[in-house]
Amino acid sequence: MSVAEMATHGTDERGFRSGVPNKVLHVDDVHKSFAGLHALSDVDLDVRQGETHAIIGPNGAGKSTLLNVCVGRIKPDRGAVIFDGNTLTGKAPHEINQLGVARVFQTPEVFLDLSVLQNVMVPALSKRDGYFNLNPFTAFAGETAIRDEAEEVIANVGLKYHIHSPASSLSRGDKRRLELAMCLIQHPKLLLLDEPTAGMARHDTNATIDLLKEIKENGMTKIIIEHDMHVVFSLADRITVLAGGRIIAQGSPEEIKNNPKVKEAYLGEEQV
Amino acid sequence: MLRTLSRSDWLLLIVFAAVVLTLPWTMQPIGAAYPDLLQKFAIYGLFAIGFNILFGLTGYLSFGHAAFLGVGSYAAVWSFKLLTMNVLPALALSVAVAGVFAFLIGYVSLRRSGIYFSILTLAFAQMSYNLAYSVFTPITNGETGLQVRAIRASAETPLRDGDVRIIDQALGVQEVGIPISNLFGMKMSGYPGFYFCAVLLIIGFFIALSISRSNFGMMLKAIKSNQNRLKYTGVHTRPYLIAAFVISGMYAGLAGSLLSITDPIAGAERMQWTASGEVVLMTILGGAGTLIGPVLGAGLIKYAEQKVSSWNEGILHDAFSLLPGPVQDFFVEFATLFVGEGWHLTLGLMFMIIVIFLPGGLMEGFRRLRRALTSGRSSASRTMSSTSPVQERG
Numbered sequence: 001m002s003v004a005e006m007a008t009h010g011t012d013e014r015g016f017r018s019g020v021p022n023k024v025l026h027v028d029d030v031h032k033s034f035a036g037l038h039a040l041s042d043v044d045l046d047v048r049q050g051e052t053h054a055i056i057g058p059n060g061a062g063k064s065t066l067l068n069v070c071v072g073r074i075k076p077d078r079g080a081v082i083f084d085g086n087t088l089t090g091k092a093p094h095e096i097n098q099l100g101v102a103r104v105f106q107t108p109e110v111f112l113d114l115s116v117l118q119n120v121m122v123p124a125l126s127k128r129d130g131y132f133n134l135n136p137f138t139a140f141a142g143e144t145a146i147r148d149e150a151e152e153v154i155a156n157v158g159l160k161y162h163i164h165s166p167a168s169s170l171s172r173g174d175k176r177r178l179e180l181a182m183c184l185i186q187h188p189k190l191l192l193l194d195e196p197t198a199g200m201a202r203h204d205t206n207a208t209i210d211l212l213k214e215i216k217e218n219g220m221t222k223i224i225i226e227h228d229m230h231v232v233f234s235l236a237d238r239i240t241v242l243a244g245g246r247i248i249a250q251g252s253p254e255e256i257k258n259n260p261k262v263k264e265a266y267l268g269e270e271q272v
Numbered sequence: 273m274l275r276t277l278s279r280s281d282w283l284l285l286i287v288f289a290a291v292v293l294t295l296p297w298t299m300q301p302i303g304a305a306y307p308d309l310l311q312k313f314a315i316y317g318l319f320a321i322g323f324n325i326l327f328g329l330t331g332y333l334s335f336g337h338a339a340f341l342g343v344g345s346y347a348a349v350w351s352f353k354l355l356t357m358n359v360l361p362a363l364a365l366s367v368a369v370a371g372v373f374a375f376l377i378g379y380v381s382l383r384r385s386g387i388y389f390s391i392l393t394l395a396f397a398q399m400s401y402n403l404a405y406s407v408f409t410p411i412t413n414g415e416t417g418l419q420v421r422a423i424r425a426s427a428e429t430p431l432r433d434g435d436v437r438i439i440d441q442a443l444g445v446q447e448v449g450i451p452i453s454n455l456f457g458m459k460m461s462g463y464p465g466f467y468f469c470a471v472l473l474i475i476g477f478f479i480a481l482s483i484s485r486s487n488f489g490m491m492l493k494a495i496k497s498n499q500n501r502l503k504y505t506g507v508h509t510r511p512y513l514i515a516a517f518v519i520s521g522m523y524a525g526l527a528g529s530l531l532s533i534t535d536p537i538a539g540a541e542r543m544q545w546t547a548s549g550e551v552v553l554m555t556i557l558g559g560a561g562t563l564i565g566p567v568l569g570a571g572l573i574k575y576a577e578q579k580v581s582s583w584n585e586g587i588l589h590d591a592f593s594l595l596p597g598p599v600q601d602f603f604v605e606f607a608t609l610f611v612g613e614g615w616h617l618t619l620g621l622m623f624m625i626i627v628i629f630l631p632g633g634l635m636e637g638f639r640r641l642r643r644a645l646t647s648g649r650s651s652a653s654r655t656m657s658s659t660s661p662v663q664e665r666g
Contacts, residue, residue, distance in 0.1 A: 066329065071504065097506035109504070111497035114490075121496050123505040125487055132510035134515050136479075136488040139276040143487070 024049040024190060024221045030069055030079035031247075032062075032215075039065040039243045040076070047190075050219035052212075054226060054236035058265070061242040063225045064106065067194055070223070071103050072096045084189060094131045100189035102182075104196055106225075108175035110182065112168040116159055119167050120150040127186045144167075150185060157181045157211065173204040180211070193224045197231050209234045209247050233257075241265070273393075276482040285481060288564070289474045296463065304575055307462045308534075312574045314469035315530045318476045320554040320566030322523020325480055326516050327552070328561035329489060331496035333390045335548050336377065336397030340370040340521040342543030344403065344528025346411065349418045349538045352453060353431065356439035357420070359460055359468070359533045360455050363526065370525020378517035382510060385499070396513050397548055404540035417539035420451050453533045465534045472530065472569075476523060481563055483519070492516055496561075553619070557626055559635030568634050573619065580618050583611035 027045035029039075041064045047053045051091040055063050068074040070081050072093045088096050089162050097103075102123075124146045125133075154163050157177040162170060177198060194234060196212070197205040205228065212235055216222070226232050232239065232253070232255055240257045241249040243265040249256055256262055277285070291298070295313065299305040304313075319341060327333050344366035351362035383394040404412040412418055413432060423441065424434025435451070453460040462467055482491045491512050494502045499509055532538050541547070554573050559565025588604045588611065595603060610618045630636045 014422070038355065092508070093503045094506050094508045097504055103504050105501075105504075109498060110503060111494050111503040112498040118490065122490060122502070122507075125490070126506040131506055132511040134488060134511070136277050136483045136519075138484045138487045139485055140487050140490045141278060141485065142276075182501075186506070 015073055021071055022049050022134055023047065024084055025070070025223070026082045027066070027070070028082065029078045030066070030076045030081065032069060032074060032076045038245045040069070043079070043242075043245075043247055045240055045250075046249065047221060047223060048238075049221050051237040052216050052222045052224060052235050054224045054232045054239045055242060056226065056232055056239060057228075057242035060244075062245040063244075064194060066242070067103075067192055067223070067225055070192060071098075071101060097126075097186070097188075098131055100186075101192065102184075102188035102190070103192040104176070104179050104183055104194060106194040106198060108172060108179050110167045110170075110175050110178050113166065115164050115166055116154060116170070117150055119148065119178055120154055120185050121146055122152055123182045124185045150181075153181045153185045154178075154210050157184070159209070173200050173208075176200070176208070177211075180208075184215070189221060191220060191222045191224060193226075195226055196224065197226065197228055202247050205231060273521070276485050278485070281427060281481055281485060284563070285474075285478055287325075289478055292470045292473055293467075295470070296466070302575070303579070307466045307614065309578050310466040311469050311530075311534045312578075313571045314466065314473040315527050315534070316554065316570035316574055317567040318473050318549075319524055319527035319551055320519045320558070320570040321473075321476050321480045321563075322527070323551045324555050324560060324563075324566040324569060325492075325523065326520035327555055328490035328566070329484065329496060330516050331512060332382075332385065332517070332551065334381075334393040334517070335390045335545065335552065336381075336393030336395075336400075337520070337524050337551055338543050338545070338547035339377070339397040339400040340374055340524035341528040341531070342400065342538070343373050343541060343546060344525030345368045345532045345538035345542050346404075346418055346527070346528075348529040348532035349420060349536060350411075350534055352420045352437070352451070352532070353418075353435040354438065356437055356443075357445075357447075357451050357453050358439070361439070362453070362533060363472075363529050366525045366529030366532075367522045368525075370528065371522045374518045374521020374525075375514065378514050378521070382513045382517060394545060394548065397543060398545055401540055401545070402542040404543060412538070412540055413508070415540075417537050420453075420536040422447060422451065440512065451536070453536055455563050460533050469530050469534065476526070477563070477567070484563060488512070488515070553623055555633075557623060557633055559633030562633070562635040565633050565635040572634070575620070576619060577615060580611050580615040581613070587611075 003229050023046045025045070025047040027043055030040055030043040032040040033219065043062075043066060045066075055064050055066060065074060069076050070083075072091050072095070076089060079089075083096075083099060083101060086099055088099070088101070103130060108250055111122065114122070121140070121143065125143070128146070151163065154160060157180055159170075159174060159181065162174065167175065170178060180196070193212075197208050200208065209231055212222070212224075216235065224232070224235060236253055238251065239249075239253055240247055241256060241259075248265055249259045249262045251259070292314070293308050296305050299310065304310070319337075323334070323337055347366040347369040348362040351365045355361050377393065377396045381389055381396065384392060405414055421433060421435050424431075424436055437445075440447075455464075455468060458464050491502070491507060494507070495509050495512060502509055528542065531542065550573065554569035555566045556569070557572060558567065558569025585604060585608060588607050589600065592600045592603045592607075608614065610621075624635060630640075632639070
């Protein structure tokens with residue numbers, strides 16, 4: 001099974017209607033302020049199923065706050081986030097994950113003391129057993145089906161030769177790959193990626209783009225927050241531009257490239 | 273349940289069981305082969321194994337586990353007073369009561385993590401300790417401690433002066449002299465008492481080993497490693513933590529029960545913060561997160577407590593008898609600080625040395641030693657193999 005097949009495994013039953021891009025995530029009039037500073041104001045956003053939606057904007061635009069609102073880390077002052085018919089607002093991170101939303105963090109968040117294989121098996125167990133399963137006498141080592149799948153996902157993200165290494169021994173780029181594998185094994189309906197190539201060398205960035213493209217080809221919905229325009233324009237189907245906590249533009253990569261507001265606020269004439 | 277363990281785990285369990293059951297012989301050379309001390313090894317080993325399930329696997333440091341030890345002790349003595357001198361109901365009652373108590377404390381304390389969690393557990397334990405001396409004196413018998421008495425002559429006699437032992441009375445068990453806990457007639461003092469504790473220690477070790485190797489254990493390790501990531505992985509960490517806390521509390525209750533079984537008296541001092549601190553020391557000294565470490569730590573501390581605290585000036589003069597008079601006096605004077613009642617100073621020093629030089633405890637020391645021996649051997653064999661061809665050529 002390829003990464004792309006794994007990514008969409010389990011989403012078919014939802015009935016992806018070809019040619020009719022239906023909404024999978026709806027951010028409805030979200031507002032959030034911190035000590036009087038408006039981090040997000042009147043944010044409305046629709047993400048269609050199967051698309052890769054990039055959220056860009058200068059530093060302090062509110063991109064990460066929006067992502068944190070989506071995963072339950074931050075509760076908005078107003079508005080709601082609706083995913084696949086479920087309101088995410090007010091739900092705990094584990095509940096949101098169980099609904100099918102996985103997240104890759106800006107700084108890689110992995111289980112440093114565990115091996116690469118264990119890192120990937122834990123999310124798989126959580127997907128299978130739910131958010132709590134008290135059975136102290138089921139052998140972790142005996143989970144052969146999950147281990148086989150984990151080994152396959154690990155191989156697909158390029159960590160085959162590190163499978164038994166502790167996660168702490170991996171490079172930053174490899175930790176990002178591991179985190180991606182931890183998300184992919186859950187077959188999420190929506191994958192949120194917060195600067196997935198930050199701090200990577202160019203060849204690692206290109207490898208990550210290829211990996212994400214492979215997932216994209218099979219129709220998994222993704223939201224990417226990214227500063228690197230090369231990554232954004234390589235992957236995004238649609239782009240939302242945030243500035244000062246407000247959406248200033250939305251559209252296809254071509255539309256965004258030619259949007260004067262975006263040129264002014266973020267990209268700069270020369271870059272575009 | 274049995275399939276949780278691999279072949280190497282079974283081997284570890286068998287070796288552990290063999291070592292524990294042969295302690296009465298193997299401890300003879302160091303003068304520790306007497307039942308009282310061996311019982312303490314087993315009981316505190318069990319306490320430390322349970323504590324390690326919480327601290328070693330999840331990283332949550334409780335400073336209040338002595339509360340469960342004390343509750344287990346009281347529950348066992350009440351079982352002796354009300355039901356029977358047979359130890360099985362006492363064990364069951366202690367584990368159940370400690371489990372409920374741990375759930376209540378854990379439910380509240382685990383709303384916080386880190387130092388706040390530690391302080392909350394300490395506060396609960398100290399509250400329990402103080403309550404045992406005040407509000408709960410009808411249950412704990414205050415400073416006198418809860419003791420087993422002969423069956424009372426009439427219903428008018430208060431419980432503190434005479435026991436009921438409904439089951440024993442119903443079965444017509446005859447008591448002669450001071451009642452002693454028993455297992456279907458076998459008295460739980462001396463070596464039978466030790467072997468009873470030893471069997472429970474082995475069972476406790478087996479359960480802890482199974483937990484450590486299970487899916488549940490892996491989730492606990494993941495909590496310790498990165499709780500935030502685990503939450504975003506779809507795991508509700510709080511029920512896992514509460515479960516670990518309760519299991520750990522039940523182990524402490526079992527250990528408390530065994531203290532009362534081997535010596536049927538329960539006092540509030542078992543709930544004091546020093547007792548909570550002691551199990552932390554045992555676990556860290558042996559190696560938190562390892563399976564054997566906490567048992568080793570418990571053994572080492574109980575041995576040092578028994579031995580070093582019994583040393584006095586006379587013994588020290590004998591030890592330094594080869595030195596000339598004034599020098600001998602100086603050394604004895606200095607060493608006196610570390611023995612007898614000053615043995616805590618020895619314990620403190622021992623703890624500091626191990627934490628500074630072996631943060632992973634005794635188990636890390638053994639690992640380093642093994643690595644050194646292995647690398648020494650392999651470098652020796654490399655030297656041999658690299659020199660051999662030259663010798664052959666020569």
